[in-house]
Amino acid sequence: xxxxxxxxxxxxxxxxxxxxxxxxxxxxxxxxxxxxxxxxxxxxxxxxxxxxxxxxxxxxxxxxxxxxxxxxxxxxxxxxxxxxxxxxxxxxxxxxxxxxxxxxxxxxxxxxxxxxxxxxxxxxxxxxxxxxxxxxxxxxxxxxxxxxxxxxxxxxxxxxxxxxxxxxxxxxxxxxxxxxxxxxxxxxxxxxxxxxxxxxxxxxxxxxxxxxxxxxxxxxxxxxxxxxxxxxxxxxxxxxxxxxxxxxxxxxxxxxxxxxxxxxxxxxxxxxxxxxxxxxxxxxxxxxxxxxxxxxxxxxxxxxxxxxxxxxxxxxxxxxxxxxxxxxxxxxxxxxxxxxxxxxxxxxxxxxx
Numbered sequence: 001x002x003x004x005x006x007x008x009x010x011x012x013x014x015x016x017x018x019x020x021x022x023x024x025x026x027x028x029x030x031x032x033x034x035x036x037x038x039x040x041x042x043x044x045x046x047x048x049x050x051x052x053x054x055x056x057x058x059x060x061x062x063x064x065x066x067x068x069x070x071x072x073x074x075x076x077x078x079x080x081x082x083x084x085x086x087x088x089x090x091x092x093x094x095x096x097x098x099x100x101x102x103x104x105x106x107x108x109x110x111x112x113x114x115x116x117x118x119x120x121x122x123x124x125x126x127x128x129x130x131x132x133x134x135x136x137x138x139x140x141x142x143x144x145x146x147x148x149x150x151x152x153x154x155x156x157x158x159x160x161x162x163x164x165x166x167x168x169x170x171x172x173x174x175x176x177x178x179x180x181x182x183x184x185x186x187x188x189x190x191x192x193x194x195x196x197x198x199x200x201x202x203x204x205x206x207x208x209x210x211x212x213x214x215x216x217x218x219x220x221x222x223x224x225x226x227x228x229x230x231x232x233x234x235x236x237x238x239x240x241x242x243x244x245x246x247x248x249x250x251x252x253x254x255x256x257x258x259x260x261x262x263x264x265x266x267x268x269x270x271x272x273x274x275x276x277x278x279x280x281x282x283x284x285x286x287x288x289x290x291x292x293x294x295x296x297x298x299x300x301x302x303x304x305x306x307x308x309x310x311x312x313x314x315x316x317x318x319x320x321x322x323x324x325x326x327x328x329x330x331x332x333x334x335x336x337x338x339x340x341x342x343x344x345x346x347x348x349x350x351x352x353x
Contacts, residue, residue, distance in 0.1 A: 001072045001325070002064075004096075005318025006057065008049045008089030009081025009109045010139065011040045015053075015060035016314035017071075018322055022120050024064030026308065026315040027056050038179045039169070046084035053092050060314070071102060075321030078106035078337050080141075086337060105321040112316040113138045114145060114153070117276040117303040119319045128303050131272045135263040137164045137287075138279030138312075142259075144217045144266050147276075151323065156266060157217025164255050164281050167221035171228045171251050175244065185248045186284050192249030194286075199254040200227050204261050217266050224254055252286050260290045267300050276303040283310040 002024075007014040011034060016026040031048045034040045061068055076093035079086050090106070097104035114134045118127045134145040134153070142164045144157040162170065165182060172181020177188075202220040228251060232240060240247065263275050277291055282304055295302040309315055 001322065002066060002070055003318045003321050003325075004057070004060065004071050004074045004093075005107075005314040005316075005321060006053075006074070006076040006089045006093045007109070007112075007312055007314040007317050008053065008085050009077045009079070010085060010312060011045050011048075012312040013049050013052045013056050013089075014312065014314035015057045016318050017060050017064035017066065018120075018315070018318040019064060019066070021322070022123075023315055024066070025060045025062075026313055027060045027063065028308070028311075028313055029056055035179055038173060040082070042082045042084055045082055046088055049085055049088040053088060057092070057096075068096075068100060071100060073097075073103045073105060073321060073325065074100075075105040075107050075317050077109045077112070077317055079109060081109055083337065090337060105324060107317045107320050107324075109312075109317075110136060110138065110141055110143075112320045113278045114147070114276075115151070115320050115323060116278040116305045116309055116316040118323060119305055119309050119315050121306055121309065126303075128274050128276055128301075130274065131270070132274035132276055132301075132303070133263055133267045133270065133272055135259060135275065135277045135282075136279045137259060137277070137281035139163065139165050141165075141279070142219045142221075142281075144262060146266070146270055146272070151327065156270075157219065157262065159219040159221065161220055161222035162225055164219070164221060164259060165279075167224055167255055168252075168281070168284075170225050174229055174232055175240070175247065182281065182284065185252055186286065188245045188248035189252040189286060192245035192247070194249040194253035196243065196246035197231065197250045199224055199231075199250055201254050201258045201261075204258055215269060217262055217269075219258065219262065221255065221258075224251070252284070256284065256287045256290050259287060260294050263291065264294050264298055264300065268298065273299065274301040274303065278305055278310060280311045283307040 003018040005016045011031040014028040017024040029052050033044050074093045074097040076089045094104050114136050134147050136143050140163045142159040145153045145155050147153040168182035177184045202223045
């Protein structure tokens with residue numbers, strides 16, 4: 001089956017083709033028009049998607065060395081995301097599927113990240129087997145889920161306020177770093193001292209009694225943001241600039257420590273021996289290293305997609321659509337376009353009904 005996936009939930013326009021279970025193409029166009037605003041401007045994002053989506057889809061099909069008439073299915077993000085941006089890709093995909101007379105599959109963007117460990121990156125690729133813990137860190141979302149063998153899942157923890165990605169961007173803005181600040185902090189931290197200053201790690205074993213901590217898999221990063229702001233206000237600009245690398249490393253260490261501790265604790269609590277990490281923040285080098293070391297220490301198998309499949313991309317949309325079809329999904333004539341994430345159903349199989 002040849003599946004075209006389309007992703008336009010935020011500021012990346014992406015199209016990918018899955019050819020009989022292998023990646024034929026994965027084209028991504030990242031928008032640069034938001035940099036001067038310090039964040040994504042929804043209206044500008046929608047217009048950029050409209051401007052580039054035709055060429056991106058054409059490039060993906062051409063790179064896959066097929067014609068549009070050889071497509072068997074089209075999938076697109078149906079939320080969560082910027083509603084205007086989502087609608088651009090969604091309407092384009094559904095219209096194209098109608099014109100070609102092939103099925104259309106709407107895909108949940110966060111679920112696509114959650115199951116991106118199943119993206120067939122190479123012929124030797126191995127996907128998680130059996131129950132596993134999924135740590136999804138994407139944009140405004142940070143959540144832990146227990147995924148079962150039938151791909152149903154329960155969200156066991158989520159952010160109570162700021163997500164990890166927001167913590168990176170907001171603290172980076174305090175430091176005067178360019179948007180998006182996450183990758184910049186990662187680069188600066190590489191030559192900094194992560195123990196320069198101990199920023200708080202909320203809802204972890206270091207901030208709670210072991211009794212109240214056990215079984216608590218929620219996240220909170222607003223306190224870290226406030227702590228960084230307060231600490232910076234106490235130091236002159238020259239001091240901050242001199243120790244910029246150390247400050248970045250300390251902030252990164254606080255965020256990464258929380259994510260790693262929570263994921264490993266969840267795996268041990270639910271007696272699973274596998275963890276997957278996905279979403280834009282999973283491209284962070286310190287998080288990858290910390291998760292590798294922690295999982296190796298506890299005998300846990302770790303699954304992290306390549307960095308190109310960690311950030312927003314259409315390969316994860318096509319891949320999840322393939323999984324859904326393999327489980328019996330059928331074309332949907334009615335579905336909700338959701339600007340916000342909802343996991344009330346708690347199962348990918350709910351999408352098959």
